[in-house]
Structures are given as structure tokens and as C-alpha cells.
Amino acid sequence: MWESLGLVFLFGLVTALATGLGALPFRFLGAVSEKTVAWTNAAASGLMLGASFGLIYEGSAHGTAQTIVGGGVGVAFILVGERLLEGHEVSFGQIQAEGAKRVLLILAVMTLHSFSEGVAVGVAFGGGEKLATLITVAIAVHNVPEGLAITAVMYPKGTRLWACAGWSVFSSLPQPLMAVPAFLFVEAFRPLLPYGLGFAAGAMVLMVFLELLPEAYQNASKASVALWVSLTLGAMILFQLYL
């Protein structure tokens, strides 16, 4: 029992660390122009929409209605969060004002959505170790683009690369933490899963249309923004299907 508990935690931890890898590609990015910021925002939008697609797809297998209800809560969460942050002087490291609000929200969303993913890992262990290994690898791999999305928002605003990687890992830490109780109480957690997945999807979709896309359209042509979103969205779906 204790051994498999340790294993669940370890598997969850591996998925969390994988998120940090998403910061790596930015190591090779040269000077960051306004257009680059627009395109990284568009790419982050596509990645997050792709992740939401996977969450809704997965959630629908457990119950579409529950997933949509969870999605509604996710949407409300971002709207309320945005309202609460309004009028406050927010800063985040070297980032000020509008940018800081966005970074704070995106980190909150990504961190919260990891709770649902942790539950997914834990519940998967209930289905046998082989399935669990499969799901853990899948989540670890798809965490990489999530790190990419976080870095795509933070890095162009002046955050150091190692800090981006650190925050990416942080956003996934709830995974090992949630995987353990979900594994212990599979039967109790299973019905919650579609709500959690829906919540994460709703929050991410709202984040994309509220914060990321408007800025992207301001600094780059509509066609190029749309192309970045479509391509990264497609890549994300491909990724989730085959890994």
C-alpha cells in the first residue's frame, strides 16, 4: 500500500517536472519584438485551446452535462478573479500593471487546472499500474506545452528563463499532491472528475479570449494570429492523441 502510494506521488512529481521543459525552446529565441509577443500570445492561445479541447473531450466521456457545469464555474472563476484584481496595483517580479495581472491569472488557472489532472493520474492508478504508467507519461508529455504556454506569456514581459521554468513546475505541483488522495479514494473522486476537467477547460478558454487574443490582434495581422492559433491547436490535439 505505502509502496504504491509512493509510486503515485513519484509519477505525479515526474509530470510536474516535465512542465519546466516547456521553457527550454525560448532559450533559442533572439530579441523579443512586439510582433513576437503577439505571436507567442497566439501560440499560447492555441496550446490552451488545444488543452481545453482535450479536457472537454475527456470530461465528456464521464458526462457532458457535468463537464459543461464545471466549465461554467471555470468561466465565472476568471470573471470574478479579473474583477477582484481590477483597480489594484499588481506587480509580479519585474512585470507591472496589465502584464502582471495577466501573468497572475494565467498562473492561477494553470495551477488550478493541475488539480484536475492530478485527480486524473490518481484515478488512473485505480485502473491498474499499466494504465497509470500510460496516463502519467501522457500527462507528463502534455505538460511540456503547458510550460511553453506559461513561458510564452511571462518571458516576453521580461521574466528570466529559469524563473519561467520554475513557475511552470510550480503550476503543476498540485498534480502529485492531488494524485495521492484521488488514488486512495478513487470511488469518491471519480464522479468529481468531469466537473474538474470542465472547470479547467472553461477557465482556460476564458483566459484565451479575455487576455491573450485581444493583445495578439493588436500587434500582428489577423491572418498571422489565426494561423498561429490554428497550427498550435492542431499540434496540441495531435500530441494528445498519439502520446
Next chain:
Amino acid sequence: MLPGEPVLTVFFYSALAAAMAALGALPFGLAKRLHSGWVGSAYALASGLMLGSGYLLITHGLKMAPLFALLGGGAGVAYTFWTQSYAGTDELDTSPDREMRPEEGYKAILQNTLHSASEGVAIGAAMAVDLRFGIFLTLALAFHNVGEGMALTELLGRQGMRPRESAGLCVFTKVSQPLLAIVTFAMTPALGRFEPVVLGFAAGALLHLVLTELVPASYERTSKTLVAFLMSTATAAVVFFEAILVHGGR
């Protein structure tokens, strides 16, 4: 559902969807001056309905053959990108309170016609999968046509066209919907195992159209909070009601 030939069902519903575009002119006929925020909201709702339709199309395709569906999706994005730049509609600036030149009015009509053609493919492909699913998707696009009719009436109104006249033009730009719906519906089954390519194509085309034409236009007219809220609600409604009405809540 209509009795008899399925192709009549396809024709009936897609023609109904095209006709609903005329309703978009109605608010302009009733109110002397319509605040552009309303048009922005209509754009946002239309975007959500379209995005939800795209989600349903791609998930149906993915369930049949994931790789074919995604290949079709890529083709749909590429096709839309290419036609927009070839027709020059990608540079059409529709931001509100701006004088529009006559050739821009024609471009707006061209843009709407090309846009509707892809939606016709979407309707035909969905009908070919399953008539119930197809009817649902067509109704979602029919309501979205009202929003697009509103948008076109606003653009043409800047050149002095009256709502009564533009109502006819709105339907005219949507005629490609029933035409391509019937063609796609008739031809898709012949594709056999390549059918998911068509579903993916339609989804990719809808996604790219939403992102280039509807979403930026809605940001220009109303607050981004309202846009994000209306879009996500409309998308969720499409996914939710499809599950309830077509799959009986599963």
C-alpha cells in the same frame, strides 16, 4: 425531420439557415441607430456557435480516423488562409465608425459568400455522418447566420444601403450554404474511409474563419470581457445541447 429523401431534409434545413440571415437586418429596421456594441455581441455569439460547431465536427472525425480528421483540419485552415489572401478579404478593415468605399462593400459581400461556402461544406459533412447531428449543426449555424446578417447589414448601411435591401443581400451571400451542403452530402459517402477528412476540413475552415473574421470584429465593437463571456457560453451551449438532443444526454 422530413419524410422521404434525405437530400430534401438537407435542402430544407440549409435553405432555412440561409433564409435566417435576413433576420439580421431586422434590428436595423426597428431601431433608427443601433449601437455598435450590439453588433459586437452578435459577432461574439456567432463566433461561439461556429466554434462549437467546429468542435463537434472535429470530434466526430477524430472518433472515425484521427489522422485523416487532422489532415483535413490542416487542409481546411490552409484553404481558408489561401482564399482570403487571394480574394484580398484578409485586409478588409471593418472597424466601426469608419467610412467604407464602394469596392470595400463588394469585398464584404465576397467575404461573406466565401465564408458561407465553407459552412455549406460543414452542413453537408455533418448531415452525411448522421441526419440528426446534421440538423442540429445546421440549426446552430442558422442562428449564427442571424448574427452575420446583422454584421453585413451594419457594413452596407455605412454606404447608405437600407436594411430592407441588405436583408436580401444577406440571404444571397448565404445561397452557397444549401448548394454546397447538398453537393457535400451527396459526395461524402463515396469517399468511404476518407470521410473524416471532410469533417476535419470543415472544422479547420470554421476555426480559421472565426479567428480571422468574427473574433477580431467583435473585439473592435464591445468589451473583451463581454466577448469572452458570450463566446464561451455559446460554444458550451452547442456542445451541451448536442449531447442532450442528439445523443440523449450521454
